[in-house]
Amino acid sequence: MAERAALEELVKLQGERVRGLKQQKASAELIEEEVGKLLKLKAQLGPDESKQKFVLKTPKGTRDYSPRQMAVREKVFDVIIRCFKRHGAEVIDTPVFELKETLMGKYGEDSKLIYDLKDQGGELLSLRYDLTVPFARYLAMNKLTNIKRYHIAKDFDIAGNFDPMIPDAECLKIMCEILSSLQIGDFLVKVNDRRILDGMFAICGVSDSKFRTICSSVDKLDKVSWEEVKNEMVGEKGLAPEVADRIGDYVQQHGGVSLVEQLLQDPKLSQNKQALEGLGDLKLLFEYLTLFGIDDKISFDLSLARGLDYYTGVIYEAVLLQTPAQAGEEPLGVGSVAAGGRYDGLVGMFDPKGRKVPCVGLSIGVERIFSIVEQRLEALEEKVRTTETQVLVASAQKKLLEERLKLVSELWDAGIKAELLYKKNPKLLNQLQYCEEAGIPLVAIIGEQELKDGVIKLRSVTSREEVNVRREDLVEEIKRRTGQPLRIC
Amino acid sequence: MAERAALEELVKLQGERVRGLKQQKASAELIEEEVGKLLKLKAQLGPDESKQKFVLKTPKGTRDYSPRQMAVREKVFDVIIRCFKRHGAEVIDTPVFELKETLMGKYGEDSKLIYDLKDQGGELLSLRYDLTVPFARYLAMNKLTNIKRYHIAKDFDIAGNFDPMIPDAECLKIMCEILSSLQIGDFLVKVNDRRILDGMFAICGVSDSKFRTICSSVDKLDKVSWEEVKNEMVGEKGLAPEVADRIGDYVQQHGGVSLVEQLLQDPKLSQNKQALEGLGDLKLLFEYLTLFGIDDKISFDLSLARGLDYYTGVIYEAVLLQTPAQAGEEPLGVGSVAAGGRYDGLVGMFDPKGRKVPCVGLSIGVERIFSIVEQRLEALEEKVRTTETQVLVASAQKKLLEERLKLVSELWDAGIKAELLYKKNPKLLNQLQYCEEAGIPLVAIIGEQELKDGVIKLRSVTSREEVNVRREDLVEEIKRRTGQPLRIC
Numbered sequence A, B: 001m002a003e004r005a006a007l008e009e010l011v012k013l014q015g016e017r018v019r020g021l022k023q024q025k026a027s028a029e030l031i032e033e034e035v036g037k038l039l040k041l042k043a044q045l046g047p048d049e050s051k052q053k054f055v056l057k058t059p060k061g062t063r064d065y066s067p068r069q070m071a072v073r074e075k076v077f078d079v080i081i082r083c084f085k086r087h088g089a090e091v092i093d094t095p096v097f098e099l100k101e102t103l104m105g106k107y108g109e110d111s112k113l114i115y116d117l118k119d120q121g122g123e124l125l126s127l128r129y130d131l132t133v134p135f136a137r138y139l140a141m142n143k144l145t146n147i148k149r150y151h152i153a154k155d156f157d158i159a160g161n162f163d164p165m166i167p168d169a170e171c172l173k174i175m176c177e178i179l180s181s182l183q184i185g186d187f188l189v190k191v192n193d194r195r196i197l198d199g200m201f202a203i204c205g206v207s208d209s210k211f212r213t214i215c216s217s218v219d220k221l222d223k224v225s226w227e228e229v230k231n232e233m234v235g236e237k238g239l240a241p242e243v244a245d246r247i248g249d250y251v252q253q254h255g256g257v258s259l260v261e262q263l264l265q266d267p268k269l270s271q272n273k274q275a276l277e278g279l280g281d282l283k284l285l286f287e288y289l290t291l292f293g294i295d296d297k298i299s300f301d302l303s304l305a306r307g308l309d310y311y312t313g314v315i316y317e318a319v320l321l322q323t324p325a326q327a328g329e330e331p332l333g334v335g336s337v338a339a340g341g342r343y344d345g346l347v348g349m350f351d352p353k354g355r356k357v358p359c360v361g362l363s364i365g366v367e368r369i370f371s372i373v374e375q376r377l378e379a380l381e382e383k384v385r386t387t388e389t390q391v392l393v394a395s396a397q398k399k400l401l402e403e404r405l406k407l408v409s410e411l412w413d414a415g416i417k418a419e420l421l422y423k424k425n426p427k428l429l430n431q432l433q434y435c436e437e438a439g440i441p442l443v444a445i446i447g448e449q450e451l452k453d454g455v456i457k458l459r460s461v462t463s464r465e466e467v468n469v470r471r472e473d474l475v476e477e478i479k480r481r482t483g484q485p486l487r488i489c
Helices: A002-023 A028-045 A049-055 A067-086 A108-113 A132-141 A166-182 A194-204 A208-222 A226-236 A241-251 A257-264 A273-291 A346-350 A366-379 A401-413 A428-438 A448-453 A471-482 B002-023 B028-045 B049-055 B067-086 B108-113 B132-141 B166-182 B194-204 B208-222 B226-236 B241-251 B257-264 B273-291 B346-350 B366-379 B401-413 B428-438 B448-453 B471-482
Strands: A090-092 A097-099 A125-127 A147-151 A155-159 A187-193 A298-301 A314-320 A336-342 A359-364 A391-395 A442-446 A455-460 A466-470 B090-092 B097-099 B125-127 B147-151 B155-159 B187-193 B298-301 B314-320 B336-342 B359-364 B391-395 B442-446 B455-460 B466-470
Touching: A002 A028, A067 A166, A067 A366, A067 B090, A090 B067, A097 A132, A132 A147, A132 A155, A132 A346, A132 A359, A155 A166, A166 A187, A166 A273, A166 A314, A166 A336, A166 A359, A166 B401, A187 A194, A187 A273, A194 A208, A194 A241, A194 A273, A208 A226, A208 A241, A226 A241, A257 A273, A257 A298, A273 A298, A273 A314, A273 B401, A336 A366, A391 A401, A391 A428, A401 A442, A401 A471, A401 B166, A401 B273, A428 A442, A442 A448, A442 A471, A448 A455, A455 A471, A466 A471, B002 B028, B067 B166, B067 B366, B097 B132, B132 B147, B132 B155, B132 B346, B132 B359, B155 B166, B166 B187, B166 B273, B166 B314, B166 B336, B166 B359, B187 B194, B187 B273, B194 B208, B194 B241, B194 B273, B208 B226, B208 B241, B226 B241, B257 B273, B257 B298, B273 B298, B273 B314, B336 B366, B391 B401, B391 B428, B401 B442, B401 B471, B428 B442, B442 B448, B442 B471, B448 B455, B455 B471, B466 B471
Parallel strands: A090 A147, A187 A298, A391 A442, B090 B147, B187 B298, B391 B442
Antiparallel strands: A097 A125, A147 A155, A155 A359, A187 A314, A314 A336, A336 A359, A442 A455, A455 A466, B097 B125, B147 B155, B155 B359, B187 B314, B314 B336, B336 B359, B442 B455, B455 B466
């Protein structure tokens, strides 16, 4: 392998030499001579199987979407976007990469997962890591203090100084609407508040500097037992066992508004200013959620912590509830499918004068949802159409390519979704088979006789029924049969 | 400035020291002491205006899209996607970045414009530069030989071994449909063929090694005069003047199918195998374009060259024709708004066995089109709605927040696009003003009396007419007035 690497280096250098000579407009003889050397080196090198295999992949952590997967994705996005629009959101978009400085110091532990770009002799750039930080940068840059927007069909945020908990309640309503519409099974939205967490840690005796690391231990409670979390806190993170036990008494609790009221009476917690504020807001939030008819989907869960540094108030996370696996269906893992919270400090980090713009938002875990929907469709062996073609323009005899081209063009111009096979003389059977495979419902068949009579034979692919339709009525008949509203391109 | 940089470095180092101590669980006293030092250093450093300004921007060459710009973009994309679907295309998607090797050696001169990512201890990655090379990588990786697809609402391609010029003609038809639908003014599609260009260069006496560089000179003919191009060829690129003149005789010609026929009779050009193939195909292409009713939009232009290395046959580029500037409208520059061509060799570059998949495609210059549409809307001072909200839920009196929340929730659940102001007690005037600004057509007003009577006051924002609607009829009435088809979320 070392030899191969050396040879590759030689090929590269010789290639550069040849390009250099060409640029310098060296004599044709000299270039030819050097090209000869290059070709010999390349022949010595031979084909590189491993290299070919290496090229034929996407980068780690990324994937392609096939037409079938995209069809699923489009349906999911359609549900999400319709919901965002129903709630009066505008759309914005920001670039795929940002200045490195824009992203620095916003994500805590997650920062190391950010991709940096190579310096191109100009700015230091990084690929965006989420849509929230670019959104905050956008607000500060454009001096906006009020906006309700969505971003790439998955992130929704409300920015502005409003009366407490009304936008927060709408975010939770949106989450519930989307998860219900997607029909991916029962779900529960866990709610907590950063201020309650911080207040709780304070009264339990955790030092300020350990808040974050103890927070991340607590966050594991949805996956591992309290015993394990306690071991981590005491063994790895140096917490006194009695402090851990006090935390344990709190974080193992979850419930509805009654738990909020109970904690408001808690002699210690109610003495902590931060916790008291958080609990008061949660109480108000539950009132609004009841008016929105979603209080039964919400669980106040003291173990919910959320990783990102920028949250400052209410936080939430939607999880799917495990359902007994149905016949032929693989059991779906429980996990977060949507999350969000309030981040009142982030915009101020970008503003030169530190002016704050309170924000609350949510993000839909579209990748996870795609996988769930895909898996379900596969289990049901459901066929997914990847095009919307209404009719295939076909011919039963030879030498009718020109007529097919004319007809398909007429249909396109009338707004009909139409295709033809790119063959001069395709067999009728092949044309019909194509429709079956692609799920195209209609075939418009041209023949010598039909041309003379001024009609087109319209065939239904599933019923195999055929009727002659006058050419001037064809567009209307296709629209009628495929239920497409009249719309001109 | 050098002093500032040194101070910044000290702050950074001290910050790292503090973080290290925290991780090592050093004593609280020690940490406090070190934090104190850090704060002093920071105070010394003071605020950095230049740095703040630096952060508040997007990377060079990128931009944000505001809600207004996104509304324009959505309309443009809607036209494009509807056309692609009309032509039976599937959708695929590929990652934002690719292995560096995937992109290397595919773009010729343009390669230096590719952004590389920093090595993250794994693979060498680059941001994708277009959608064509990732598409070819996708085909080779999935061993696909046949597909008609679009990609991010701007790139459309047909891959497969078909009878000549049928898919190529459809690509040109698609280009014309989209540009007509967008109503951005008159346009012309220039068509040429790489094989005609290569054949022409050969018979004029250009050496193989100079094809590409002479090609790039020729490509400038849409911007500068023939004299200037000739000067570049002879002066900078070392072409003999008589060779340049021979090229000039060809590349200054453009026309319709009659020019194709004339060149087929050209005693020299018709002797060149490549040129003959290209001309034969163009003749056939024009037949199909006539059947598609777009031959009047097409100009065979021997000066069209196209930069990218991967084209192998027909190439095309759509330009807007300069129209006399209308009153109040800035003159729009002429320029390419869509382009594409045939690239039969690209997939083979990725296939381990070099198997070829012929492809033809087009790309819409969406950024340019957005600017044109935006500029036009601005000139016309046309208001662009950035949301689709149908109704604002409002109240005329205080203490009706709960009732507003209940009603808006009912409307959302019925699929109505509705908003409310996030204020406990907003003034009616403010609520009406909000509708005027956001272009919301209806207001549903709740009052004490209306609640008692079981009605809602529905107000039209433009006509200011108000009628009482029974609460159970409200959804239907809003749908009727805003022309929304019945659709449940």
